[in-house]
Amino acid sequence: MSDMAAPIAEPRTRPISVDEYHRMADAGIFGPTERVELLNGRIIEMPPQNPPHAHSVGTTMMIFVRQFGDRVLVRSQLPLELDLYSEPQPDLALLRRADYSGAHPTAADVLLVVEVSDTSIRFDRGRKPAAYATAGIAEYWIVDVQRRVVEAYADPTDGRFGTTRTVPDGESIACRAFPDEPIAVADMLPTRRPM
Numbered sequence: 703m704s705d706m707a708a709p710i711a712e713p714r715t716r717p718i719s720v721d722e723y724h725r726m727a728d729a730g731i732f733g734p735t736e737r738v739e740l741l742n743g744r745i746i747e748m749p750p751q752n753p754p755h756a757h758s759v760g761t762t763m764m765i766f767v768r769q770f771g772d773r774v775l776v777r778s779q780l781p782l783e784l785d786l787y788s789e790p791q792p793d794l795a796l797l798r799r800a801d802y803s804g805a806h807p808t809a810a811d812v813l814l815v816v817e818v819s820d821t822s823i824r825f826d827r828g829r830k831p832a833a834y835a836t837a838g839i840a841e842y843w844i845v846d847v848q849r850r851v852v853e854a855y856a857d858p859t860d861g862r863f864g865t866t867r868t869v870p871d872g873e874s875i876a877c878r879a880f881p882d883e884p885i886a887v888a889d890m891l892p893t894r895r896p897m
Contacts, residue, residue, distance in 0.1 A: 716743075717742065717743020717744070717787050718740065718743050718744070718745060718787070719743070719786050719787055720740060720783060720785075720786060720787065720788070720789050721786075723740045723745070723789060737750075739781075739789065739790045739791045740787065740788060740789045740790070741788050741790055741829055741830070741833055742787055742788055742829065742833060743787035743788075746825075748791070749821055749822055752820060752821070753892075754820050754847045754892040755818050755819075755820040755821075755847060757892045758818040758820075758845050758847055758890055758891060758892060759778060759779070759793045759794065759818050761889065761890060762793075762794055762816065762818070762845060762889075762890045763776060763778050763794055765885055765889055765890065766794060766796060769880075769883060769885065770796060770880060770883075773799070774796045774797060774798065774799060774813060774879075775796075775797040775798070775799050775800070775802075776794065776795075776796060776797075777794070777795045777797060777807075778793065778794050778795075779791050779792070779793060780795070780806075781806045782795060782806060782807050782808070782809070782812065782815070783805070783806040783807070783808050784808070784809055784833060784834070784836075784837035784839075785836075785837055788833050788837070789806065790830070790833065792815045792816060792817055793816055793817050793818045793845075794814075794815070794816040794818075795807070795812055795814065795815050795816070796812070796813040796814040796877065796879065797811045797812055797813065798811050798812075798813065808837075809834075809837035809838045809839050810838075812839050812840065813840065813841070813877065813878075813879040814840070814841045814842075814843065814877045814878075814879060815834055815839050815841070815842050815843070816842075816843045816844075816845060817830060817842075817843070817844050817845070818844075818845045818847065819844050819845065819846050819847065819848075820847040820848060823844070823846060823848065826844050827844065827853070830842075831855055831862075831863055832861055832862070834855075834858070834863075835855070835858035835859070835861050835862050835863045836858075836861040837858075838858055839858060840856065840858070840878065840879075841854065841855065841856045841877055841878050841879070842854075842855040842856075842863065843855070843875075843877075845890050845891065847891060847892060850870065850871040850887070850888075850891055850894075851868050851869060851870050851871065851887065852868070852869045852875050852887050852890065853866065853867075853868050853869075854866070854867050854868075854869060854875060856878060869887055870887065871887050871888050871891060872887070872888065873886075873887055874886050874887065875887060
């Protein structure tokens with residue numbers, strides 16, 4: 703008998719594809735009120751929306767519809783199919799006008815993706831921009847409710863955004879698709895409460 707122990711096999715995880723994710727949903731694996739999305743083959747449970755988050759999503763959507771709605775499709779918390787293993791549901795997306803009744807929009811359809819972040823900033827700065835940049839999303843914003851800023855990411859290359867800037871409350875930001883139409887950062891944020 704040999705004194706050499708057999709090598710220990712490490713367990714591996716297998717990514718879930720978008721097709722498998724859809725079949726799981728069709729089979730009723732996710733509850734009717736369960737909020738999940740697929741990112742890099744992993745099912746991510748999305749946190750509940752607190753009032754500041756919900757306010758920013760709703761307000762920003764109204765701004766986008768009013769400002770760009772005749773030229774783009776504005777969607778909120780609906781799927782984008784980025785690749786075989788990612789189908790996030792960003793808080794907001796500006797899409798090229800098209801009929802998406804037969805398939806979810808893909809990265810090529812996206813002009814801007816926006817995530818509102820109140821309690822999920824690490825995730826919104828970590829895995830999300832990597833997935834969006836890898837898919838070639840042209841521009842990604844994080845509306846940071848806590849810090850009262852918008853972080854803007856652009857120029858995706860090799861799974862990273864090459865350009866990042868932070869625009870504070872009190873200033874305006876314009877998306878690259880509509881560079882001459884700025885939006886006040888304060889308009890996308892909850893109202894400050896008096897101290």
